[in-house]
Amino acid sequence: MANAQFPLITQNLSLDLVNTEIISYDKRHDLIQSEKDLMTWFEIMGETAPFLISLTLQEVRGQLQRIHQFRAELRKHFERIAEGSEPSSPAFIAFLQDQIAAAPFSYQIIDDKLARIPNGKPDDSILSLIAYDALWLIHTKEIQQLKRCANDKCILLFLDKTGRRKWCSMKICGNRHKVSRHQKKINHE
Template identity: 30%
Template structure:
């Protein structure tokens, strides 16, 4: 699996945090460009109710998404350490939810009155609001206490294990690398006749 393809399948807030994996030169951003944000949105469409991109992402859409990602990660990692979340992160996540509140817009279809949920503002602001709401869902769920960091030596990905013995963010990404490294170490050990 390419390091440039974001992992998905965790709670939405963790999928967002995991768009900053570790690479050879440190952490890199998989949402650094509007095109990357667009590709990530395509992977997450079903999980973003009410977000109908009316335009392609622009450079202006990136900062609000990056801010929610940063504050979500700071809060999750604080909770993982058993520490209080940074007040500035809580304030920022609360503020992001207020920037594009859902409005129930009335619609007449010719026979009856219905409503659709709409959010005002630029795509990045609307997306940041939804992502901040997803962060609140995760951070207030008791399962947040089980969030773990991948045990692979060079990985910073977070995951919510469905099984308590899960150790890696991805069996195919980090799990295979760890198993291959252990195998190599066993067979290259001094005094091993196979080495």
């Protein structure tokens, strides 16, 4: 899944939310700066979580700061895990479970898929879905495959399911590395 606006490289709500912060031209950029950006991200992520498509801009108003705070907390824990810390820290699990408890789930069939539908206020519901995704990664132990891009100037995180992946994406950092290596080779000849 790729998108020109968001680097959707994981197909996981929680990781793709964390990856809405990027480094470009040596500066950190937030790709979700407005409620409109947040709605665009929800629409795109609705493929993974259909509930997000049903949200309206009116329901999203005032949630931007809370989403940013939640993303910062996820990033902090995910980066520690990517650096080798224990993925099932009791504090992180409790944090995620508290988010889910604020809007527990019912289920509906939407477009022939069984969809989780959080029951609660829209902001609690959104965070509940994202927290569930992170908790699922921990439960399935997929979180142990979490890595940071090998590009020192990149902050994107991904799941390395092959054990050989180095880059967030070949289109983003992998290609840049190849071009840089090629340029060095040409300059030394």
